[in-house]
Amino acid sequence: MASSQASGEGKAANEYPVATDARIEQSGETVRLTMMLSSVVAVEAWVQAAPDRVIVEMPSTNFQIQSNTRKSVGFVGGYRYGLFTADKARIIIDLSQPATISKVEVKPVRGGFGEFSVELKRATRADFLAEAGKAKAQAQGAAQPPLAAKPAGETRRTVVIDPGHGGIDPGTMVSSISEKAVVLAFGKALKEQLEAGGRYRVVMTRDDDRFVSLSDRVRMGRNEQADLFISIHADSLMQAQDVRGATVYTRSERATDAEAAKLAAKENEADAAAGLETREEVQDVAGILMDLARRETRTFTGVFARNLVEKLGGSIKMHKIPLRSARFWVLSAPDVPSVLIELGYMSSPKDAELLNSPEWRGKAVTAVSAAIDSYFTRERASVGKAAEFRD
Structure with a gap:
């Protein structure tokens, strides 16, 4: 060097x-x-x-x-x-x-x-x-810096909010608008609303304009023992500027469709934008117990994702296929229910206008917050009871 x-x-x-x-x-x-x-x-x-x-x-x-x-x-x-x-x-x-x-x-x-x-x-x-x-x-040869962990004795549910991109990685750029700024504003607003109720401990993977690697985002969710991990992004499809609406994604090895696969491939290259190697971190866990944890995580993720689509759909415009899946690296934690929200298409003039609107942001944040409340008060409890019955 x-x-x-x-x-x-x-x-x-x-x-x-x-x-x-x-x-x-x-x-x-x-x-x-x-x-x-x-x-x-x-x-x-x-x-x-x-x-x-x-x-x-x-x-x-x-x-x-x-x-x-x-x-x-x-x-x-x-x-x-x-x-x-x-x-x-x-x-x-x-x-x-x-x-x-x-x-x-x-x-x-x-x-x-x-x-x-x-x-x-x-x-x-x-x-x-x-x-x-x-x-x-x-x-x-350089050691990874340690990340913060969940404080001992903390009883509130932990929600990790992950505004995508940041710093040297702007994400999608349309005119003078950057994805990294749009999703950070949304993440901060969601954190403020969740903390106002006092029920949750909220952690953000970034709260300013800095770069965070994909592996550090995943590690942060695991270290904090997150009960939910929500990654926030904004899509772009320049060849079809009439495509609009929000989409909720979950992790799967096989994408639901070609567009979902293409989006995951693009988001998985975020590290390359900052000069890091683009390789997925291999999890340091294996065996029957971890396989069971993955199954439980997928179940909880599915419950939250469906609830999120329902709540968002009642407040903002959704994509014609609102719930999809693909191999997103940032959703790879085996023991943390994780979803990725594409708030809309920055390539759509109408969506771009809304993404920068405080009024629209407020409606969307309220819908996400309601989905989180519902998940922890009703859906997750019912899933847990069903699991006990099967055992």
Whole structure:
């Protein structure tokens, strides 16, 4: 990995450095990306294969880059940026041909500012893969950070709300509207309503504009011993802008239809947008007891999903096939009932308008909240009694 050390005074920990004035230029076999920074910070960069890209990591940064800034030149197909974790940001540079990093630095300039630059040089496939292999070996050696767990003695039901995407992964983009912003606003509103009643302990996988990996989302649900895990997304189907309505998805190895399979494949690539490998985490459990837990989880998930469709259908427009299933990785916890709600189609002008409407959001949030209440007070109790009778 190529890296630079900060050589100037940093700002207070609660102040993000600001990045502006991005430029990308080519000179012969070299492409150079530069940005101005409000302070000098340390940066690190490495290459990654399949897909081929360069990843630059730095402290959390407020990117104020003009939307019309040039993003591609030569062997660089484009680049994107955003928060990666609570204290890190990333710039992802997509490569159309192999390249290696010849230099990465942040040098101080007058006034306490910094100038970030990364220089990439066209390379052979063999040299590129060799560099990517070194970076992968280092990444695999890094330990996963611990996640919070359910407090001892907590008796309330735990609901984990999972706003999809975030940070460097915007999700679907339509005009100036990003999926990550739409679903975060919905998740926050749902949390507020659920907590107002005092019946639930509500945990959000993210409560700001940061990236959370799919495996961490699943681990969070399990660590928190969630009684329900609700992932929030907004769909897009640009080739059919008349398609509208909300859809509730559950996990299955075989999708109910081609559109559901395609959507799951797209959502399962969320990690790739942030420079992580797109592979599903293998569960560290097996055996008869876990198989029974999976069966029970599928039963509870089905009960909640059907109830959710009913409650949402009474308040907002639903897709013509409102309940579907596919192999969503974020719904893979074997012991946590989990659903994914696609609130609507951002590709539909009408749905896009509604998704940004506080009035519509309020109706949808109230419907989801009612479905949760109903699930815990009636449906789950009846499922449990049926299971006892069978035993």
